[in-house]
Ligand SMILES: Nc1nc2c(c(=O)[nH]1)N[C@H]1C(S)=C(S)[C@@H](COP(=O)(O)O)O[C@H]1N2
């Protein structure tokens with residue numbers, strides 16, 4: 001007979017792991033939770049706004065800009081800037097967390113909520129993941145639920161001013177509850193997928209989902 005409690009009682013082990021997950025007992029061993037803490041484990045606050053990308057910052061004037069939304073949707077849609085900017089506008093204020101350990105509080109975004117986009121393109125039930133494609137060749141994948149989350153926004157403005165080119169203007173995605181590499185700058189195409197596929201950083205060692213609260217920094221975390 002095996003008296004190892006973990007083997008004898010797998011449900012107890014599972015419960016313990018779930019409790020650790022709830023309490024945020026992860027890589028750093030620090031406890032941080034989104035409902036009681038503001039800073040995820042291993043992060044520090046900055047007041048400037050660092051620029052991170054692959055080194056190419058595409059210049060996309062409004063006249064040359066367009067957005068295609070396709071894949072597993074009922075209503076594939078192509079927008080030019082005027083049509084996209086005419087969609088209902090929303091604001092979000094949130095904190096962003098980069099995997100390189102900086103976090104920036106109280107960013108005010110203005111743009112189109114992902115809900116508004118979803119209302120138009122009507123994703124099929126098969127659409128479980130979303131790939132963001134950008135003008136610089138960057139791509140990143142996110143689960144459908146994260147893309148559709150209440151805090152996600154396709155932003156054209158930050159702190160009341162148009163998003164600068166270096167930060168992804170004319171339009172970037174912001175999914176504040178995931179590490180910032182998921183927030184694609186210079187978005188040009190949004191592809192709804194019937195399964196998961198890695199994007200640029202996900203192919204290069206980063207975690208597939210990237211939840212800062214559980215320190216999903218790298219593959220295997
Ligand atoms: N198109 C595109 N989007 C991108 C990137 C990129 O290289 N290209 N880098 C990502 C990474 S790693 C981070 S941390 C954030 C940085 O955004 P910022 O430069 O506005 O701070 O953008 C993300 N979105």
Ligand SMILES: [Mo]
Pocket residue numbers: 052098099100180181
């Ligand atoms: Mo990043």
